[in-house]
Amino acid sequence: MLKTNETVLEIDLGALTHNFNYLKSKLQPNxxxxxxxxxxxxxxxxxxxxxxxxxxxxxxxxxxxxxxxxxxxxxxxxxxxxxxxxxxxxxxxxxxxxxxxxxxxxxxxxxxxxxxxxxxxxxxxxxxxxxxxxxxxxxxxxxxxxxxxxxxxxxxxxxxxxxxxxxxxxxxxxxxxxxxxxxxxxxxxxxxxxxxxxxxxxxxxxxxxxxxxxxxxxxxxxxxxxxxGFGNSPKEDQNLKPIASLKSVISQIHFIEKGETVGYNRVHKAQGYETTATIPIGHADGITRVYGKGKGFVFINGKKAPIVGNVCMDMIMVNITGIDCKEGDEVIIFDGSHKASNLAEASGTISYEIITAISQRVKRKIHSA
Missing domain, CATH: 3.20.20.10 (Alanine racemase)
Structure with missing residues (x-):
């Protein structure tokens, strides 16, 4: 799949077919x-x-x-x-x-x-x-x-x-x-x-x-x-394929000095020199405030970047210190390799909640089976 240049929820119908056939294989023919x-x-x-x-x-x-x-x-x-x-x-x-x-x-x-x-x-x-x-x-x-x-x-x-x-x-x-x-x-x-x-x-x-x-x-x-794509156990998760991938991009990169704060209510205070990236997705899109303050994370060029400060309505900020990336690079919130269940667990919720919360304003892109 091509890398995205906006916030998008990609839906893989091939993965849906796989999951349907796997679950059907557990049943008697009739x-x-x-x-x-x-x-x-x-x-x-x-x-x-x-x-x-x-x-x-x-x-x-x-x-x-x-x-x-x-x-x-x-x-x-x-x-x-x-x-x-x-x-x-x-x-x-x-x-x-x-x-x-x-x-x-x-x-x-x-x-x-x-x-x-x-x-x-x-x-x-x-x-x-x-x-x-x-x-x-x-x-x-x-x-x-x-x-x-x-x-x-x-x-x-x-x-x-x-x-x-x-x-x-x-x-x-x-x-x-x-x-x-x-x-x-x-x-x-x-x-x-x-x-x-x-x-x-x-x-x-x-x-x-x-x-x-x-x-x-x-x-x-x-x-x-x-x-x-979720089997309610780590073992069964291996037999299923998440059908949805939530992706976005880096809008802007900021260089934060020690003692500076990030986001609303100045919740995040830099303990040293930090680099942050602003991503165009927020709690109006389904990434709720529970994922803020370091509980939630995204992946940029294969590296985990924790969410810093409070989640905003339309944006999150993540710590990209030490990550080789630039403005416009793709950001993965969850996909088949970076599972929504892992993000949910880290934030004290369940996969059902994060995937069903994705707002209808997020663009859907359907990939055929």
Missing amino acids: TKFLAVVKAFAYGSDSVAIAKHLESLNVDYIAVAYTKEGVLLRDAGVKTPILVLHPQPINFKTIIERCLEPSIYSARILDEFIKVAESLSQKNYPVHVKFNTGLNRLGFLKKDIDNIVSKLSDTTSIKVNSLFSHLAASEDKNEVDFTKNQINTFKSIAEDFRSKLDHNPWLHLCNTSGIINYPEGHLDMVRSGIGLY
Whole structure:
């Protein structure tokens, strides 16, 4: 790839293909694959990612909110789209745009049936979510009879799948908890299915579940972070390729005398002669203030340059003392070799947060597979 001359997020569809195929290799041939492309496809480009996954014959796509699904439909994506956290105000739009809602509470079930009936729907596909320990969204096992009763009173909707979400599938200290979640969900599904005249698909595993718990793969799996190159463990990170590279340039170089300060609030004070570089990326672009004061870093000509002082809205300053570089040289914030997970860990956060935080004002450049 050519070196950049501006701040840009480069997205490698070849890496996406690699990650998809690697995760698919963990599954049985008949297990379906749902790709999660919420939050602009984890901070990248949801349309480009969804269209590429569609070309790879992904079975389902998931988004968090209705507007994310509408964006994909407007772009011509035809693959079934599950909306994981819909709100009643959007139910009419969901039906009009052929999106499929997660039904996670009695209120949501009642409201969706009401809207579906008002629009004369028949067997509109929905997905019923159960809470098996994450305690975030979902019905409990004791709700099954009430759900089934409401389903039997309408022909407007039909349950396409039952699902839940693992809480700690990446944590080796929580194996017993995760296995209990899997068994609880299987028990819920058996009870639920026994009271229907058809068998909805079952899905439970996220990326770490795909890797660590093959007994939980069931009819379909859901992968988000794994598709974007992170396996939630150093070992699995080696098998995946980060799809995004965040790059920028040196705008200006400053020569700082001992005792001089750098940036807002004079947070950084030079202990000796220093050279700093100003980079056109800041907290408005997703490099938040947590990365300032030496916690975060970039790479210039292969050398690590720590961020000095506070992160500004549109700029960071880095210490380039001893680094052979000049104004206009490329700066790497993260890429396949300098991983976002390492930057995140150094600053006390996680890869999910840094990659999904990259602002939409940062230019996206898509590299074909």
